[in-house]
Structure formats: C-alpha cells, structure tokens
Amino acid sequence: MLKRILIVIAVLVVLVIAAVIAIPFLVPKDRVKALVTEQVHQATGRTLVLGGDLDVQLFPVLAVTVDEAAISNPPGMQGDLAQVAELIVELDWMSLLSREVRIQKFVLDRPQIALQVGADGRGNWEFEPPAPAGGAAPAEGGPAQPAPSEPAPAPAEDMADGTDRELRELQLSGVEIRKGQVTYTDAAGESHRLEDLDLTLEMPGLTQPLDLSGKARVDGTDLAFEGQMGELRGLMQGDKVATRLSLSSEPATLVLDGQLAAGAAQSFDGDIQLAVPSVPALLALAGQDAAAVPPSLANVDLKGRLSAVPQKLGLSGMTLALGDVTLTGDIVVEPQGDRPRIAADLKTGMLDLNAILPQGGPAAQPEA
Secondary structure, three states: OHHHHHHHHHHHHHHHHHHHHHHHHHOOHHHHHHHHHHHHHHHHOOOEEEOOOEEEEOOOOEEEEEEEEEEEOOOOOOOEEEEEEEEEEEEOHHHHHHOEEEEEEEEEEOOEEEEEEOOOOOEOOOOOOOOOOOOOOOOOOOOOOOOOOOOOOOOHHHHHHHHHHHOOEEEEEEEEEEEEEEEEEOOOOOEEEEEEEEEEEEEOOOOOOEEEEEEEEEOOEEEEEEEEEOOHHHHHOOOOEEEEEEEEEOOOEEEEEEEEEOHHHOEEEEEEEEEEOOHHHHHHHOOOOOOOOOHHHOOEEEEEEEEEEOOEEEEEEEEEEEOOEEEEEEEEEEOOOOOOEEEEEEEEOOOOHHHHOOOOOOOOOOOO
C-alpha cells in the first residue's frame, strides 16, 4: 500500500513539473503580455505597457524578465507614473505547490518614478479600479436605470482570512532598486528630485520584520538610509508596528524609533534624534539665506518624544540645543494655513542676546 501511495505521489510530481515546463511553450508570450496588462488595468484603472521582450526561465528557478515596462498616469496627467528599463522576478517555483510565494529576487533596474499631485489634491499614485459597466440602458427619453446593487464588501476579518487562504506566506529576498530616479511635484508645481537610488530589502514573511537599506542623492545631496519595521501585515491592517529609520547626510542626521501606523489612522509615536552640524549649510541647500544665522546658533541637536498625526505634531520631554542655547520642555504645532498654531512650555538658562541676535544694524550716531 505504501509503495502504491509513493508511486501516485511521484506521478503527480512529474505531472506538475511537466505542466510548468509546458506553460511557456503552450501560451504565446504576446498572450501572456495581454493577460498581464488586462489584469493590471482591472486592478488599477491604468495602462501597463510592456514594450520590450518577455523572457521566461524555468531552471534552476522560475524567472521572468521584462524589458521596457511603463504604467500610465491617471486621466488628466501627462506622461507615465513609472517606467523601468528592466524588471526581473525569480520565484522558488517548488514553493508554489504549497501555496507560498517565495520571491528569491525582485529587481527594478533604472526605474523612473514621477509622483505628482493634481489640482484636486489627489496623487497619481492613488489607484482606482475602472468603474463597472453602467446599468441597463435607459428607456427612450427616460432616466438611466441604476446598476444592480452589489453585495456589501466582506468585513476586514473575513478578507484577512481569505487572504490567508489564498496566500499563506509571502517571502521577499534580494529585492533591489538599481539606479532609480524619483521626482515629486506638488499641486503648486514645486518639484524635488531623488536620483541614483540604490535600495535593498529583505522580508522573510508578512509576519516577520522587514529590513531595508540604501543610498540616494536628494536635490543634489548624498543621503544614506537604513531601517527596520515590524510585520508588514499588521501595518497593512492599520495596526501600529515597531519602526526604526535612520537618515544620514552631510548637513543632517535623523533617527526615528517608535510605533508607526498607516492608512486612515496614520501616526508615529516614538523617540527622535536630530543633529544638524551646520545650520547655514542646511539652509543653503534648501535655497534659503543663511547669512543672518549668528555663529552661536550654527548647529542644532534635538532629542525627545515625537507624536505625529495628520495636522498635529508634538514634542515632549524635549532637549533642544541651538549652538550655545539649550531649551527643554514640550511643544505642539498645528498647521493652520499660513499661520500655524504653536503651543510651548519651554525652559532655558540665561541667554546672551548679543550672541543670538543678528549681527550688524544701523551704525551708532556720534555724539554732538
């Protein structure tokens, strides 16, 4: 009996392997492209263009390489949201038999991403599936008939359970972005550019910590970053997850270590450390006049507890060293148009106003 069971299992494995091998030959590549672009349009409402070759490799891993891919902007915006010179995906295809997706390599080579905010305040990265076909055709001269009502969406818990049934685990190893470029343009037309982005990411699973590191050039300034985050599944479900992020550059170093929440309840609550060795250099990079900064305030060192939610930012237990001046206490900032509301409870030692106030001024008049 055991021998027969083993024979059946062996036959099934051979059939599965044969099916995987046959797929690239039975399904034309143009058909694969059409299926992929159709699914992307149904999910996002955008047009995916696969202009280059599509290459499928079966051994030793299941790999797909796509050249010259682009995804369009929403209607009303020119150009594309993103273009990529080459996309490489490698899967451990044996893991698919257990309904796991183990991505051994995911590479975006020379991607160009253009983030824009439209006049309506919406970003071009906000995807919306295309509207379903309308309801029954209206009677001649009469109003359009409403489309049949659709069933209410399943509760989040049911959706999560369904996701678990469909995808037990997602593992990302060797995720890379090579020589990427990202531009951000706000509704007023002001732009910022991130170039030479190199990023690596490791995520053993949706319920495992995520690690990332990389470097880039932001508006002409070199920047290095690294971070760790708790389980991605919790973040996607609106939970708070442990997050640590450090950014370092010549003009400033920033470290955040706390709890991050995304979605409708986006927030951050944790420790912050900020060091600016040269305030004039930082202002100059931001295009601001740094000549009026007195030497006694030429550097900044900030430590405290940061609580941030949309439209409100608070610092508690703060120690702020501005050159020779040290402030301690709490501060809350609420943006309100051109004049933000600021409430502060601060303490400091004796101040030397001559060292703080801008140098120069009207020359003293000689006595008569």
